[in-house]
Amino acid sequence: MPQPLASKEAALFRQVIRNYEDKQYKRGIKNADLILKKVPRHGDTMAMKALIMNAQNKTDDAFALAKEALTADMKSHICWHVYGLLYRSVKNFEEAIKAYKFALKLEPENSQIQRDLAILQVQMRDYQGYAQSRANMLKARPQLRQTWTALAVAHHLAGDLVEAEKVLTTYEDTLKDKKPSRSDYENSEAVMYKNTLIAEQGDYSRALEHLESAAKHNLDRLAVLEARADYLARLGRNEEAARAYRALVDRNPEHPEYYQGLLSTSGVAADDFAARKAIFDEYAAKYPRCDAAKRLPLDFLQGETFADAAKTYLAFMLDKGIPSTFHNVKHLYSDSSKKDILASIVSEYLDSHSKNGTNGATNGDESKGEAAALYYLAQHYNYHLSRDLPKALEYVEKAIERIPNSVDFTMTKARIWKHMGNLPKAAAVMDEARALDTRDRYINTKAAKYQLRADETEKALKTMALFTRADSPGGPLSDLLDMQCLWFLTEDGESHARQGNTAMALKRFHQVHDIFDVWNDDQFDFHSFVLRKGQVRAYVDMIRWEDRLHEHPFYSRAALDAVRVYLGMHDKRGSANGANGGAAGENEEQEKKKAARKAKKEQQRMEREAAEQSAKQDPNKPVPAAAADAKKVDEDPHGLKLAATTDPLKDALKFVEPLLQFSPKNLAAQLAGFDVHIRREKYLLALRCLNAAIALAPTDPKVHERTVQFRHVVAPTLASLPPAAAEVLKSEFPALAESSPAELQKFNDEFLEANKKSPRHVHAGIRARKLLGGDKAECESKLVALAGQEGLELGDAYEVLETLRGWGSETGGFLEVVKGRWPEASGFA
Structure with a gap:
């Protein structure tokens, strides 16, 4: 007491x-x-x-x-x-x-x-x-x-x-x-929640009965209609289900899933394209402005029928000058025949308009008709499945000649330059597009993103400042942090990593990690709030979403970037302890001093901007609430403490463990986990990641490289490991028993022979050969020869160049060839 x-x-x-x-x-x-x-x-x-x-x-x-x-x-x-x-x-x-x-x-x-x-x-x-x-x-x-x-x-x-x-x-x-009133929202939600519980048990008959009795007058009418159609379809009551889906289509004719439900319950065979198309034609006539009824038949139609439907659809869209025309149909490009048909239809449309002048359907609007067709073809040749960048640039230039102030056309031109590899040029053109409409936040964001890709970090921050709060105490970056702008932090971190500014790169990646921690903590207040408000279904959905939080693509991307930086730091320190330890140590010390100087300059710049902002502020104007509130001071604004870590691998685990726990089917995550654990000499954990990677993509070149590395590193240490650990390694990875240098060399040579036409596989095989003690000069010459191999893409060429630089090799011969293949690529400067 x-x-x-x-x-x-x-x-x-x-x-x-x-x-x-x-x-x-x-x-x-x-x-x-x-x-x-x-x-x-x-x-x-x-x-x-x-x-x-x-x-x-x-x-x-x-x-x-x-x-x-x-x-x-x-x-x-x-x-x-x-x-x-x-x-x-x-x-x-x-x-x-x-x-x-x-x-x-x-x-x-x-x-x-x-x-x-x-x-x-x-x-x-x-x-x-x-x-x-x-x-x-x-x-x-x-x-x-x-x-x-x-x-x-x-x-x-x-x-x-x-x-x-x-x-x-x-x-x-x-x-x-005391029966609740029909307007009782809490009761309405509880009834629908009970219905979902019955359905999750698989008892759809009882769920339907409950829906048509207790939930008959539920306030969430759309949820009732969708659940009823779904239950009827699952119970095989197709006629009633078809009527239910028709009611849903009438309610929202642009919803593709309603059409899929209607087709599956209408008794039409999957190969009866005419009958399936008739259903869509019915709704296209009923709702003339409905896009889904005209577009969705293109997914299943083939041959002449497809060509006729596509011609009608594209002519309508191009006559209207709808900018999203290409995005509406690009998913069809996975079928090469459809891809060719679509391109020929637009080309014919363009030819007819060029010969006959603008069609009357365009009503004199320059963005319709011929310009819309040019824009489509520019995107067509820019798309990765139909890429011909010189042609794409030619078409977009013609489109811009007709409408010089088109934001869409100029943005596409910037994307073409990006795919050519000229990132500074792409950033400059995207900034031109931004200048055409300075009130559009989207194009402003795209311009900043392209500037970051071109490593113009300060310029990108100034671009973002155009749409951040002018009175933000810490400047635009502080406002972006408050808004949890993940894409900017990730891109900025990657840019700093490319520039060798490890401290700022780690700072950005840790900020992304912290934002996800905040999202996880934010649910704390909702546990009582949502139940008090009666929004039970939304609450359960939120709990399940939070459980998959670290599967978010932005978390995976930032985490993998951070792991790469930490691995680079560890490998540099490892080389510093080798034969050239003195020189490597001096280089590392110089890099630290350089980073400190950069941080000092950045701090001075921020203080100068804050002073200028303070001078501009009206002294009679009240201080904003955000500025008046005391904020927690960031003790490491430039990431110098993060970069000064004495154990990079331990810090990398902070990012690796959530990836492995919540994204087990992410191949890059498993490879990152392997790379960290093999360096930590945690061979059982490394094997777990390797086996998961093999299960996900057994033929992937990076998986092969790690397999060779594991066998090469672990096999000689088996005798010195604890007997229980050695036994587990042998049982879980039987190939360890056959991992002599000669056997590994043979295994790698067979891999190279089987995949000699794939530059990515050859690159991985040569790296594995070098790891096994192969002649460095021979490996270098084979990598240089990859520059002229058919199938080598721009991204692959950058990876080969990174490998050569990592080996300390001469890159002149390689650069000479790849510059001829990609003359615009800024990465080979």
């Missing part, structure tokens, strides 16, 4: 609690000190003071005082609750849960502690514990609907769908005397 206080001190203690809740921290500390002056070892007061100190960012002092409070009163639930809150504030949720459970043992009926515990359990995905906590909360307050719904959600997340449905049914039975 908490230590008793006299009436005056008890009143002061209640005031301390109110001070904390009202964020009156100084007054709270003062009142707590008054109590402690009279009762120096009062645990609850010490705990509340610690909580207030933590809110003032005095975390270390707060923990020390909280521990002292526990020693003063181990049996106080307030002390344990505060101890849990402190751990929660530093995101040590496991210790916080332990503290909450101890507090509940002392005060089982405390609803606040129970609620805090439940939220932490769902945050940590302890669904069994969450269900138990929610059951306890239901016993305490059975009159609230949200407590019943929360318990159902807990069972649902734990995988017990039957129990979840039973909970909702039990609550519904209590409402028989």
Whole structure:
């Protein structure tokens, strides 16, 4: 039991609690000190003071005082609750849960502690514990609907769908005397949630029955109609399902999935193209402005029928001058016959308009007709499946001649220069497109992205500043961080990595990582908010989305970039300890000094810009709230501490582990995991990644290279490894038993012979040969010979060049050939 206080001190203690809740921290500390002056070892007061100190960012002092409070009163639930809150504030949720459970043992009926515990359990995905906590909360307050719904959600997340449905049914039975009104949103959501629970059990017949009774007048009409059509189709009641899908198409004729559902339930055979097209023709006539009804038949039509339908569709789109015409049909290019037909149709259309002049259908609009056809053909020849960049540039130049101020045409010209490899030229042209419409955020963003690709980082930041808050205290970059602008941070980090600025590159990649941590933490407040608002289906979807958060492409990209930087740092330090250690060490020291100078210049520039902004500001104008609020100071704004790490591989694990856990089918992630673990000499972990990579892409050249590396590195060490580890390695990777230098050389030579027409495979095979001790001069000459091999793409050429530079080889011969193949490529300068 908490230590008793006299009436005056008890009143002061209640005031301390109110001070904390009202964020009156100084007054709270003062009142707590008054109590402690009279009762120096009062645990609850010490705990509340610690909580207030933590809110003032005095975390270390707060923990020390909280521990002292526990020693003063181990049996106080307030002390344990505060101890849990402190751990929660530093995101040590496991210790916080332990503290909450101890507090509940002392005060089982405390609803606040129970609620805090439940939220932490769902945050940590302890669904069994969450269900138990929610059951306890239901016993305490059975009159609230949200407590019943929360318990159902807990069972649902734990995988017990039957129990979840039973909970909702039990609550519904209590409402028989008082039926909810039709406008009750919370009840409407709960009914649809119960319906999804029944459907997830696979009982579609009962789900349909429930939908047509309890959910008949549900407020979410679209969800009801979609679920009804789906259930009818699954139950084989095709006539009713077809009518349901027709109702959905009438509701939204642009939704492709509704048409797919209608086709699957209308009894039309998959190869009866005429009957399938008739359905689309019906809706094309019914809704003349509907694009989906005209476009979707192109997916399944073939031959002359396809050509006729495509001609009608493209003529309509080009006459209208719709910019998205090519994007609407480019998915058809996977079929080479359709690709050729589409190109010939547009070419014929262009020829007819060039000979006869602009068709009357264009109504004199220059962006329609001939210009639209030129724009289509420029995109056609720029597309990777039909690429002919000189032709693409020719067509886009003709289009720009007709409409010089077209943003779309100029953007396409920039993309063509990008594919030619001339990134500075592409950035300049994209900036010209931006200047044509300075109020368009999208084109502004594209211009900044191209500038970053051309390593014009300062210019890109100034471009982004055109659409960031002018009064942002830390300048445009601070605003971009506040807006969690992932693409900019990722591109900026990659640009710094290309320029050799390791510190800033790591800073950007860690900022992306931190943003994903923030997204993960943001769900914390929604655990109680969403249930209180009754949006249960959205809540379950959010939980499932958060579970896949680190599968996000931007996280994978930034994480892989960071791992590459850390691996480069480790390999450089490894070479510094070798024969040329002195020179390598001096180079590394010079790079650090160079990075420090860059950071200092950047800091001076930012301070200068901040001073100029402050001078421009009207002194009579009130300070913005964002600037007035005290922000946490970034102690490493230029990433110098990150770049000064003594263990790059350990830091790389911060990025590798989420990748391997949440993106196990990402080949690049498995290869990155292998690269880190093989350097750490964690051979079992490296083998796990290698086996996963082999399962995903057994013929990939990079997988072959890692396979050779693993056998070459691990086989000689088997005798020195613990017997249990060696036995696992042999059983999980039998090829280790046959990994002598001669056998590995033979294995690699067979790979090269089987894939001699693929430049990527040959590159990997030569790298493996060099790893196995092959003659360096011979390997270099074979890599240089790749420059003229058919099938070598621009990206592959850059990788070969990077390999040659990594070996310290002469690159003149290689550059001479690739410059002839890609004369515009800026990467070969």
